[in-house]
Amino acid sequence: xxxxxxxxxxxxxxxxxxxxxxxxxxxxxxxxxxxxxxxxxxxxxxxxxxxxxxxxxxxxxxxxxxxxxxxxxxxxxxxxxxxxxxxxxxxxxxxxxxxxxxxxxxxxxxxxxxxxxxxxxxxxxxxxxxxxxxxxxxxxxxxxxxxxxxxxxxxxxxxxxxxxxxxxxxxxxxxxxxxxxxxxxxxxxxxxx
Amino acid sequence: xxxxxxxxxxxxxxxxxxxxxxxxxxxxxxxxxxxxxxxxxxxxxxxxxxxxxxxxxxxxxxxxxxxxxxxxxxxxxxxxxxxxxxxxxxxxxxxxxxxxxxxxxxxxxxxxxxxxxxxxxxxxxxxxxxxxxxxxxxxxxxxxxxxxxxxxxxxxxxxxxxxxxxxxxxxxxxxxxxxxxxxxxxxxxxxxxxxxxxxxxxxxxxxxxxxxxxxxxxxxxxxxxxxxxxxxxxxxxxxxxxxxxxxxxxxxx
Numbered sequence: 001x002x003x004x005x006x007x008x009x010x011x012x013x014x015x016x017x018x019x020x021x022x023x024x025x026x027x028x029x030x031x032x033x034x035x036x037x038x039x040x041x042x043x044x045x046x047x048x049x050x051x052x053x054x055x056x057x058x059x060x061x062x063x064x065x066x067x068x069x070x071x072x073x074x075x076x077x078x079x080x081x082x083x084x085x086x087x088x089x090x091x092x093x094x095x096x097x098x099x100x101x102x103x104x105x106x107x108x109x110x111x112x113x114x115x116x117x118x119x120x121x122x123x124x125x126x127x128x129x130x131x132x133x134x135x136x137x138x139x140x141x142x143x144x145x146x147x148x149x150x151x152x153x154x155x156x157x158x159x160x161x162x163x164x165x166x167x168x169x170x171x172x173x174x175x176x177x178x179x180x181x182x183x184x185x186x187x188x189x190x191x192x193x
Numbered sequence: 194x195x196x197x198x199x200x201x202x203x204x205x206x207x208x209x210x211x212x213x214x215x216x217x218x219x220x221x222x223x224x225x226x227x228x229x230x231x232x233x234x235x236x237x238x239x240x241x242x243x244x245x246x247x248x249x250x251x252x253x254x255x256x257x258x259x260x261x262x263x264x265x266x267x268x269x270x271x272x273x274x275x276x277x278x279x280x281x282x283x284x285x286x287x288x289x290x291x292x293x294x295x296x297x298x299x300x301x302x303x304x305x306x307x308x309x310x311x312x313x314x315x316x317x318x319x320x321x322x323x324x325x326x327x328x329x330x331x332x333x334x335x336x337x338x339x340x341x342x343x344x345x346x347x348x349x350x351x352x353x354x355x356x357x358x359x360x361x362x363x364x365x366x367x368x369x370x371x372x373x374x375x376x377x378x379x380x381x382x383x384x385x386x387x388x389x390x391x392x393x394x395x396x397x398x399x400x401x402x403x404x405x406x407x408x409x410x411x412x413x414x415x416x417x418x419x420x421x422x423x424x425x426x427x428x429x430x431x432x433x434x435x436x437x438x439x440x441x442x443x444x445x446x
Contacts, residue, residue, distance in 0.1 A: 006315045009267060010319055010323070012267060012368065013368065020256060020260075023256060023259075027251045028249060037249075041255055044255060120245070124246055131243070145208065147248065152208070167204070177239055181242065
């Protein structure tokens, strides 16, 4: 019976050593997919526990790809479930919207624009928002390529699609981002005038 | 080469996914094509804007939650054996009541029960067998203490006991009770002692407990809001001498 404790303990330590370094990437992906910190936290926790139970299925290579795939699938299942209750509005998103509107007003008044950091923050917020608004299928390839620096092949493994699909989704996602951001820029210029 | 064909290749080029000869062909085309040049510039600008986004930090409790949930499953499948009966006796509440009767320095011999004692034992056995006894090899307390900063959310007490015959050999991080703890490795002749140190503000002062299991002796005590667990194949007497030496140093710190 002691060997059972020792084995479990060994498994836990090994899991901590191999998989926990990818917690940052996992949380980032979940946050971009689910768009709410508490949902992302729950999903990552679920995914890591599932991964621990299924660790025997891991090939021993590409730990980050393997754990991200589980996180991604957990998030996608969650998204499908919530889209069925899409008429329920998340309080966080309402508050986000309110904050965003207030900030737009401040920028339109034109006073604090002298502060470069504020401009940079507004710019970051606009880009963030453009990514947030992408459909989930596009959002995940952008996050994996641009923020996690995964190759096409690695992305294909995580999302379970051929490399060709990864390329076309990335391309469409970038197209949408370019459109959205240039539209936002034009609006910004109008406001400044 | 037509522009429609190039469009997706420009992205592949930017993503570093094109083999060298293909990359050359695409770059050749871009040079002579204003539309594709604009496309490349736009895509580069988009990438720069995307890379401005800072990564959200992981909630501090998430790692602990995951480790805790996993730790809770450890040993769950183990069959219950006869030796588990003292478990009832060994709940911390009972131990505290019993502890009230024990004077400082006196000892309480009990078989090991399922809980932290088992974790200490398995951590000790593991550290000796998997070749990962020490992540940091250093006998100098001034090297060991800073090594823990940033790895733990507390600063463990690290004592130099070389003059007492217990040289500090090194340190590593370990997991007890689902949380990361400091593990200090001391030597005594050819023997190794694992000393686990973590904060416990509710600790009952001056209460030492001894456990024996599988030929190992385990000594647990509290000092200055820290809980100490020492385990070794040394005799109980020598472990007590070790714990006294640590406590004496702790008072000075």
